[in-house]
Amino acid sequence: MKDDSKVGVGKPKHLKPGGAKVVAGKAGAVRKRPASAGPTASVEAAVAKITPARLAAFEILKLVGENKGHSDELLHSARVDGLSPEDRHLTTALVMGVLRWQIALDARVRGLLQRPEQRLAEPVSIALRMGAFQLLHLERIPAHAALSESVELCRAAGEPHATGMVNAVLRKLAAAQKPGVRIHESVAAFAERLGHPRWIVERWVAAYGRDVALKICEADQQEPVEGTMFAERGGDWPVMDDGSRLVGEIAAAAMPGAKRVWDCCAAPGGKTLVLAKRLGGAEVVASDVSAKRLAQTEARLRRYAYAERVEFAVADAAQAKGVAGEFDLILCDVPCSGTGTMAGNPEIRHRLKVEEFARQAERQRAILTGALKRLAPGGRLVYSTCSLEAEECEGVVDAVVGAGGVVRVPVDGVIAQLAENGVLSGEMGSAVRDGALRTLPGVHGGDGFYAVILERV
Numbered sequence: 001m002k003d004d005s006k007v008g009v010g011k012p013k014h015l016k017p018g019g020a021k022v023v024a025g026k027a028g029a030v031r032k033r034p035a036s037a038g039p040t041a042s043v044e045a046a047v048a049k050i051t052p053a054r055l056a057a058f059e060i061l062k063l064v065g066e067n068k069g070h071s072d073e074l075l076h077s078a079r080v081d082g083l084s085p086e087d088r089h090l091t092t093a094l095v096m097g098v099l100r101w102q103i104a105l106d107a108r109v110r111g112l113l114q115r116p117e118q119r120l121a122e123p124v125s126i127a128l129r130m131g132a133f134q135l136l137h138l139e140r141i142p143a144h145a146a147l148s149e150s151v152e153l154c155r156a157a158g159e160p161h162a163t164g165m166v167n168a169v170l171r172k173l174a175a176a177q178k179p180g181v182r183i184h185e186s187v188a189a190f191a192e193r194l195g196h197p198r199w200i201v202e203r204w205v206a207a208y209g210r211d212v213a214l215k216i217c218e219a220d221q222q223e224p225v226e227g228t229m230f231a232e233r234g235g236d237w238p239v240m241d242d243g244s245r246l247v248g249e250i251a252a253a254a255m256p257g258a259k260r261v262w263d264c265c266a267a268p269g270g271k272t273l274v275l276a277k278r279l280g281g282a283e284v285v286a287s288d289v290s291a292k293r294l295a296q297t298e299a300r301l302r303r304y305a306y307a308e309r310v311e312f313a314v315a316d317a318a319q320a321k322g323v324a325g326e327f328d329l330i331l332c333d334v335p336c337s338g339t340g341t342m343a344g345n346p347e348i349r350h351r352l353k354v355e356e357f358a359r360q361a362e363r364q365r366a367i368l369t370g371a372l373k374r375l376a377p378g379g380r381l382v383y384s385t386c387s388l389e390a391e392e393c394e395g396v397v398d399a400v401v402g403a404g405g406v407v408r409v410p411v412d413g414v415i416a417q418l419a420e421n422g423v424l425s426g427e428m429g430s431a432v433r434d435g436a437l438r439t440l441p442g443v444h445g446g447d448g449f450y451a452v453i454l455e456r457v
């Protein structure tokens, strides 16, 4: 018997060669297509029915899916700058929301297809995700707008054969009941409901337990908000994630009398600002391997009077070249998978592969080993990541400490000092694990960070 809750794609896929492309320019304008691409009337009519915000969001999601850009950069590019403030806001909500919920949205849509295993063309999937996201997660969007503009996006992207299916799926979704009360939910079920790949959630369950893994997933689905971890904020404090600031605060408090400080992976400079503000008497050198990122960091830091004396250098920390002398405090905030930052960087989950952790760990070991060559006797180095994965955290530190020359200093005392001095607004004892800092999204507020203090012997 035909299940009429299932929707089929009108026709098997036979795309016209050179299927129409929708390109939002500065103000969401449409780029002219070559005459050779065939008739355009229906494409242009479709584009005219789409609001600039949805057009820009569609374009950005397409580029992110093709690995041609990062959502954050694309949302701050000329294509979005030309939009009205309301349209910019909606574009951001659509892009970040779809990236956060993509896995769950795809599962809901698949459940409504006649052939759930069928692979949909990417523009069709994006139009469906955008429509489903608006219907399920955005309260102030009228259902008819979400629905009809997804259909038009599909047509405008050169997929007219799929418009009937998109319309029918979204209609069913709009009419569907909300999911009922969950009595017991498997890890696979909550991973899908909360838009995460199952394999990464299973790793978190193994590392932190089921309840914490669920909290991490829930936190990843929220837009980051201003934290409450620190007593002092606003004024000339930079706007930054609490977990990230805590790493900077720990580094500064690990060596309060430091004279020479090296922030060896500094861009975009959030923790450099914390070091400069806390260690007023120290010479602070901020370096990064990327000249472009360092230039942006320098421009950012120049807006803060207390960062005036920070010196900048392009340097590969793994080579320990490009900066002179020894330092009594080094912050080594290495590049990582970023699994602790998925609330603000939702697409990480779609690109991540398990092999990535070993590759990152190798690079992190090289950077930490290089940076340690510049640590003065008795000096301290803080190694940190925004990863939740042991390979990039404990694994790297164990390997480097095992090679000799440095010992671990438990972070407990430094955190207690921060609480005593009134820097922290509350108790953070639960964020210490085996002598290292381990903050978890949804548990401690802010992103998930790891930090350990090492001392040169």
Ligand SMILES: C[S@@+](CC[C@H](N)C(=O)[O-])C[C@H]1O[C@@H](n2cnc3c(N)ncnc32)[C@H](O)[C@@H]1O
Residues within 6 Å of the ligand: 244, 264, 265, 266, 267, 268, 269, 270, 271, 272, 287, 288, 289, 290, 293, 315, 316, 317, 318, 333, 334, 335, 336, 367
């Ligand atoms: C996690 S980010 C640092 C964030 C920064 N500490 C902050 O709080 O704003 C890592 C940085 O390391 C830089 N990087 C990557 N490899 C490097 C290397 N071999 N030497 C120095 N910097 C490196 C990247 O360009 C990136 O800017």
